[in-house]
Amino acid sequence: MSPARLENPRGPPDCLKCRYFHVSWDPRFPRACRVFGIKSWQLPSVEVYRATGRNCPAYDLSPRLKKARS
Numbered sequence: 001m002s003p004a005r006l007e008n009p010r011g012p013p014d015c016l017k018c019r020y021f022h023v024s025w026d027p028r029f030p031r032a033c034r035v036f037g038i039k040s041w042q043l044p045s046v047e048v049y050r051a052t053g054r055n056c057p058a059y060d061l062s063p064r065l066k067k068a069r070s
Contacts, residue, residue: 012045013059020058
């Protein structure tokens with residue numbers, strides 16, 4: 001179980017499904033968030049939770065996934 005799951009039973013939002021998530025060019029920090037300007041080894045939502053104690057307020061389901069669900 002990841003440390004984020006222990007701190008927050010609901011867990012952070014899944015960045016891989018977020019419209020603002022992208023893969024950065026930096027191999028040391030491959031995961032990134034366009035809203036917060038975060039580059040991290042972990043998912044950006046984990047970093048947001050660690051910094052604020054709250055789940056990511058900018059999470060928005062990717063339009064590609066919204067279209068697939070319709």
